[in-house]
Amino acid sequence: MEKNKISKKADSVQQVLSSNEKNIITLRKAKTKELLCIWSFLIIPLINLCIFWVYGTIQSFPIAFEHRFMDGTIKYDFYNFEYLIKTLSEPGNIFGQSILNTLIYWLLGFGFIMPFGFLMAFFLYKRIFGFKFFRFVFFFPSLISSVIIAAFFKYIFGPGGQMPYLWEQIFGIKDVMFFADSRYAFKTLLFYNLYHGLTGQLLYWLAAYARIPEEIVEAGKIDGLSVLKEFRHIAFPLTLPFFSTMMLLNFTGILNAGGPALLLTGGDYGTWDIPFYLYKFTTSGSLNDQGLAGAVGLFKGLIVLPFALLINKLVNRIEPVQY
């Protein structure tokens, strides 16, 4: 009797266990199925990442040290770096010129275009008369291809264009060659960057201002804050975290800054910059040139990396504003 009871109990326990096991197996199957579904969404982007980011980054190192000989043999040494350093001391070398011009482009963007664009956006946010029209027109350069803008710019500044005529009327200097004279060419490209880029980040700045709660602005108005004081005491402090994040992130692009040398001057008359250098040496058709471009790319990465890590730390320290 006692034995029967025990065996019945054991059977029911066995049944519960086996149904639990079945449940677990079903659950596991469902989980595995879900996991497969999840990875079906992830796999292609991850393959892309492995090819272009992981393999591409690894591959960048041997390319930078590639030294090809006439007989087709390849040696991995510091030839490219030695060559670049050697040319730096030569007057008028394009590598030094590229670094210098890139730093000037970056300085213009970081020191003037960004803060000035931020200020311009404030007046749009404050609904200056005609703000909808200005918003549309200022966004225009972001819409139009650089090929088109640069083409019009080129013919207006080029021989027989409006700018040489204006220059002659104002300064009395005849037939100024804005793109074909080393006294003017780089300055003209800087002007182009200023002209084209001043409102390039307008949408981001407007979005940052749009996040300021209206109640705070209204409270400031009741307290008698003028528009300038509103900018100083409300708008600027509240958008500072975003603004400073953008400024700091701009540091990471320090050696990526460039102008429209390809579109306007072809690099002539002292207008080389790092992106143009990389483009030219990569597509020249010579594998030796590609080695040099690889060395410049690696040099660029190594210079910017510690900067980027430091800046990342600084950005993480910026506290989001609590409204």
Place this chain on the structure above:
Amino acid sequence: MKRKIFHKSKIRRTVPEKVIFTIVFLFFIFHAFLLIYPVVWGMLSSLKDVDGYFDNRFGVPVFPWKFINYIEAVKQITDGGMSFINMFWNSTWFAAGSAIINMEFVSAYAYVLNKYKFRGRNLLYGLCLFMMAVPLGASFVSTYRIYHALHLANSYAILFTATAVYGMNLMLFHSYYSNISNSYKEAAEIDGANFYQIYFKVMRSQAVPLALTLGIMQFIAHWNDYMSPLLYLSEMPTLATGLYRYQAYVEKTSLNYPVLFAGLFICLLPILVIFLIFSDRMMANINVGGLKG
């Protein structure tokens, strides 16, 4: 609901404020003129004949305006054996294909990272942040060689590169999905929907406004891009690269500048139409999540 872009309080300005606003207004007018003038000048020049262009470079074209230049542009502008229509098609598939593929993959990627817990999820999201903050990555030459080694260059297969999801768009989609309640997903699960039905029929449809805004911006960026096609689609030139190379040809031969300008305007037309249709959406949706502060 339309998002607030401009502060809409009643505007009563003091005298010093009026002075400042007037100065800024005048500067805005000047800058707007500088931006509009080249485009208007280019448009007027596209309506001149060749002699009219050289004799009267600053002025308005004399009547009759040469609208025929636009037809001539379509007929004459070629690059590497590719006709204008071919280049237009290349621009279309490159820009639209890249934008659609990228949006689909970014949205799906952000969705699973946000709504499912699985091993490696945090690593994948951390990697996204790392890649945005640290400018490591393949060098220009390395990428160039990979494109050619995989035969992605000069082929429709180049659209595979649009499956790269890491960057600002992923952050925006991630933030967007985190604002969509999980109860939609759970309700669909109770109703017996499978993983793909939940995503495609329930969740993805809610992210369409963001996908449309970012997709339009991507389309514009790819349509205008001349550097990537110059490097990787040299035998399948897009309008931007074709016009760039045709411009060099015109400069060497001093041929028909008005036709070149007409070609530039045809290239601009689709973007202008898209912008005029979607400008409010683009302006409004840019502040969807993602801004620190």
